[in-house]
Amino acid sequence: EADIYQTPRYLVIGTGKKITLECSQTMGHDKMYWYQQDPGMELHLIHYSYGVNSTEKGDLSSESTVSRIRTEHFPLTLESARPSHTSQYLCASNTGNNEQFFGPGTRLTVL
């Protein structure tokens, strides 16, 4: 089982603020992912990375950006938060066998 951490777990913030959601894993996995999940809805991939200095946009368009400067760290940034960004954000990483493990998620509310 992978150890994958996300902070903060909950965030309530006002419109227009810049926020960074942190994700880190201690397993040395190359591939990492960010998903967005609205209540009762399926997960949608918004960003992924297959290694240091590689990032790609996912299937769902998102105004967020990501960076991958270190293998273990894959933060997601919103430059100017809006109420439409209210959602749960889930970070994941893959083992060499393509098993994907998830962090606990960050529940973001933008007022």
Added chain:
Amino acid sequence: QKEVEQDPGPLSVPEGAIVSLNCTYSNSAFQYFMWYRQYSRKGPELLMYTYSSGNKEDGRFTAQVDKSSKYISLFIRDSQPSDSATYLCAMSAGAGGTSYGKLTFGQGTILTVHP
């Protein structure tokens, strides 16, 4: 049409029942099949992982994959109230090519097991 369709439920069963959860898919490139359990306000937890067709059993859980029919199932035997959660199927074409191990999820089935 979505690549992965999951029976939406919700399902409500008595304790001890056998539960069947199902997904169909359209992308023949999918080779890796997973079932996740997600409790409210938590991240998905990997339950079962299967490569290609066949059955896999782990305790009370059995995963079945039929690639010829593009159909996967998760069976839960002797269901318990602690099994109450949302169950998500997920699939991947693998790490090669342009897929990079990305998962495509079903929309989830809410299961309630009542005592």
